[in-house]
Amino acid sequence: MITICLNELLARRRLSIVELSDRTGIAVRHLELLRDQKAVAVRLRTLDVLCRALNCTPGDLLGRRDEDAG
Template sequence: MSVTICLSEQLARRRLSLVELSDRTGIAVRHLELLRDQKAVAVRLRTLESLCRALNCTPGDLLVIKDEE
């Protein structure tokens, strides 16, 4: 199983940039880039909550679990 963070898709739907999301959440742009680029190895629940509030979505909209074949 692998988890994909769908941050790019959520940003595109809302026509937001990483800088705008950073301003809304207080999360550094560099950390958002790591999430967007699938380079993060962990996500704090506080970070997930901040993203969901700023993007008006649920964790299920941001995190997708895929079976590896």
């Protein structure tokens, strides 16, 4: 399963989801869906905007875990 490591990146940068929304123009609700692993798709444009705002690469933002790992 592909995971989005948004919580970890926000914590490391001491940013709130509201601050990230202000920086990116992405609605808080959409960021919450990403943070909570509820999103079924991510546009490349969204990924690019998040990477720019968090000063990271897609590899920092995305991860993978085995389905059995829970």
